[in-house]
Amino acid sequence: MKVVVVENYDEMSLRAAEIVEQQVLKNAKSILGLATGSTPIGLYGKMIEGFKNRSVSYEQIKTINLDEYQGLNRNHPNSYHSFMYENLFKHINIQMRNTYLPDGQARSVEEECERYEALIDRIGPVHLQILGMGTNGHIGFNEPGTPEGSLTHCVELDESTRKNNARFFESPDAVPTHAITMGIASILKSDRILLLASGKKKAPAVKKLMEQQVSEDFPASYLWNHDDVTLIADRDAYQLV
Numbered sequence: 001m002k003v004v005v006v007e008n009y010d011e012m013s014l015r016a017a018e019i020v021e022q023q024v025l026k027n028a029k030s031i032l033g034l035a036t037g038s039t040p041i042g043l044y045g046k047m048i049e050g051f052k053n054r055s056v057s058y059e060q061i062k063t064i065n066l067d068e069y070q071g072l073n074r075n076h077p078n079s080y081h082s083f084m085y086e087n088l089f090k091h092i093n094i095q096m097r098n099t100y101l102p103d104g105q106a107r108s109v110e111e112e113c114e115r116y117e118a119l120i121d122r123i124g125p126v127h128l129q130i131l132g133m134g135t136n137g138h139i140g141f142n143e144p145g146t147p148e149g150s151l152t153h154c155v156e157l158d159e160s161t162r163k164n165n166a167r168f169f170e171s172p173d174a175v176p177t178h179a180i181t182m183g184i185a186s187i188l189k190s191d192r193i194l195l196l197a198s199g200k201k202k203a204p205a206v207k208k209l210m211e212q213q214v215s216e217d218f219p220a221s222y223l224w225n226h227d228d229v230t231l232i233a234d235r236d237a238y239q240l241v
């Protein structure tokens with residue numbers, strides 16, 4: 001794992017955007033793996049700036065997102081469909097038909113998980129996967145206890161995850177209890193992975209990651225089993241290492 005420690009959130013976002021832009025310039029038909037949460041919002045902002053100011057084009061790329069809440073309509077303001085549209089897709093020249101997220105309202109969750117994994121295999125491999133990390137080390141919505149071989153599946157969210165994500169909802173009870181997420185093995189299929197971490201709240205998780213002990217108790221540690229991962233952490237997130 002390559003580790004880059006930067007000053008702050010803004011610099012983390014900028015460095016990440018440079019890597020995304022290099023990927024897209026190298027291959028206009030890149031497949032990007034995208035994430036939600038507060039962490040990549042700055043990166044998406046920088047990508048939008050790059051599109052507007054430097055004409056970086058996303059016209060031919062495809063995107064595959066990590067996860068989606070179960071039970072939320074895709075037009076719900078807190079769905080990850082809406083998140084991606086509001087924070088990135090509507091601002092750049094991506095073709096919406098080339099953007100993929102799990103369907104949180106599929107009638108059969110099992111079939112949806114199989115469909116999504118097959119899609120990753122058909123369209124992928126993802127050239128560059130963006131990841132954030134939960135305070136409990138989750139990636140996507142792969143909570144502690146998720147096996148390394150896991151493919152796209154339905155998960156019951158940890159109480160800590162629901163609490164952390166409650167800030168986006170009108171009340172903690174409104175946070176969905178389940179989600180569909182790419183599994184660990186689905187994520188590790190990517191050619192290259194960019195893990196972002198910012199702020200002192202993430203410092204214990206970054207410390208744990210850097211102990212290099214691969215364990216299902218801390219899903220981000222599986223990233224040590226991939227040979228092309230870059231962690232960009234800001235000083236606050238890296239302060240306990």
Ligand code: GLP
Binds near residue numbers: 035036066067133161
């Ligand atoms: C959610 C997402 C994850 C994300 C995590 C961290 O649970 N499913 O993909 O990495 O939150 O969120 P944040 O970046 O807001 O700290």
